[in-house]
Amino acid sequence: MKRQDFRFSHRMRVRWVEVDMQKIVFNGHYLMYFDTAVTDYWRQLAMPYAETMHQLGGDLFVKKASLEYHASAEMDDFLQVCMRCDRIGNSSMTFAGAIFRGEELLITSELVYVYADPVAKKSQPIPPPLRDMLAGFERGEDMAQLHVGSWHDFQKQASPLRTEVFVHEQKVPAELEWDEADATALHAVALNRMGMCLATGRLIQHAPGVARIGRMAVKKQMRGSALGQRVLHALIDAARHRGDTQVILHAQCSAEAFYKRSGFVPHGAVFEEAGIAHVEMVLML
Template identity: 60%
Template sequence: MTTPQRSNFRCWHRLRVRWAEVDMQKIVFNAHYLMYIDTAMSDYWRALALPYELAMQQLGGDVFVKKAVMEYHASARYDDQLDVGLRCARIGTSSIVFEAAIFLGDRLVVSAELVYVYADPTTQTSQPVPSALRAIFEGFEAGQPVATVAVGDWESLGDNASALRTEVFVQEQGIAAHMVWDDADAEAVHAVTHNRLHQPVATGRLVQHAPGVARIGRMAVSRGLRGSQLGRLVLLALMETARQRGDAEVMLHAQCSAEGFYRRLGFTARGLVFEEAGVRHIEMVLPLISKEAE
C-alpha cells in the first residue's frame, strides 16, 4: 500500500475515541480501527445518496468483505478526535477495492485496503459489479453529483413523493396517514431528489400561503440519508421557484428537531413552539427580496 494523503479522499467520517475502545496501555485497541473504518463505510454509502438495503435490492446483489489489510503508523488515545477517509480505489469484474486512512490531525494513524466482492446475496457466489453501481462509484470519486432534483406537479412527482411521506411521516414518525396528504397537493409545486439509481430520497412542496408569501412543507428525507445535503437540494429548488414567481417571503413549520437545518440556510424562528400532528414545530421565515431591492 502507498502512504495515503488527506487529499486522496472525498468522503470523511469524524469520531472521538471512547473509553471502552482503549486497552491497558491507554491507547486504542488495534481491532477497533477496523471497526472505525467499517463505521465510516456507512457514511460512504450516504455520500453516494444510496440507502444501502434498497439499493442492493434493486441491483440484485450485495457486497461482502474478502480481505482487509491494515498498517499501523501511530497510536490514538482516549478522547482523540479522528478523521476516517475512504475512497473507492478500483473496480474489477466482481471486486471493489477501497482504500482507507485514519488521521489524527495531519498525522496518519492507520492505513488500510479492503477488498469487497459483489455477489449473489443468497449463495454468496461472485457476480459482475453492475454497470450502474460502477458508474456511481466512479462518478463520485470524479466529483460528479450523486443526485438530481426534479420540480413539477403532483401528477408527475406524486408517486415518489408519496412513497417518501409514507416512509418518514407514517411509518417512522407515526403520523396518521390522513394528515399527510390534503387537497393542496393538487395545486402545489413539488420537488423530489433522486439518486443515480433513480430512487426518490427527499421531497417537499411549495404552496401559496398568502399574496407574496410562499409556504414550504411536507419536507421528508429518507432516514438513512439525512445529513447528506439531499433535503437541501429540495429546499433550494422550492425557494428558487418561489423567488422566480415573485414571492417576497417563504415560511414553513419546522419540526423542532430540524430547526438547525433551516437556520443554516438562513431561516429565522418566529413565534412560539407549537404542536402539529403530535410533533413540536416552530414557524420559520426567510425573506426572498432584500430591503435594498425593495
C-alpha cells in the same frame, strides 16, 4: 498517503471504550473505524445501502481486510478516516483507507469486497448502476439530482417517501398527510442515480406574495447529508423567482435548527400539529 488523496473522509473522536491498558486505541478497533467509514461512504454516494442492494439483487461480502500500523491514536483524538475505491473488477472492488490525526498518518488499510448472491453466497458481476455510482463519485461528480415540477410529474417518486417518513415513521394519520394542495403545489425531489427519491418538499401559495413550504421529508439513511437543504433552497429559489417576498413554514421543533441555518426565524408560540410539536418560521426574501 496524504489526506488530499481522498475525496471522502469520515470524522470521529476516539472514545474511552476503544482504548486499552496502554492508553492507546486497541488494534482491532481500527478495522471497526474503517467499517463505520464505509457506511458513511455509501451515504455520500446518495445510496441507501440495504434498499439499493435489494433492488440490485446482490450484496457485498468482505474478502480481505488488512491493516498497517504507523502510529497510535489515543483517547479524545479527533480522527479523519479516509476511504477511496481504487479498483472495480468483474465481481470485486478494492478500497484503500487511511486514518489521519491532523496531517499525521496513523493507519492504512486495504479492504476487498466481493459482490455476490445474498442467498447462495456465490460471486456475480457487479451491476452497471453500482459501477457507475462508485466511478462517478471518485471522479468528483454530483451523486443526486434536484428536480422541480408538478405533482403529476413527481407523485410516483415523492409519495412513497412521504408515506415512509410521515405515516410509518412519525405515525401521522394517512388522512392528514394527503390533501388537495398537492395537485396545485410545486414539488421538489432529490433523486439518486438509480431514480430513488431521497428527499422531497412542496411549495404552495399561502397568500399574495407569501409562499409556504411543507411536506419536507428526507430518507432516514440520508439525514445529515445536504439533500434536505438542497430541496429547501430549490423551493426558496422558486418562491423568489415568482415574486414572493416571504416564505413561511411549520417546522417540527426537532428540525428548528435545520431551518435556522437557511435564514428562517421562529414566529409565535409552539403548537401541536398531527400530534407533533411545531413552530412557525419565517424567511423574508
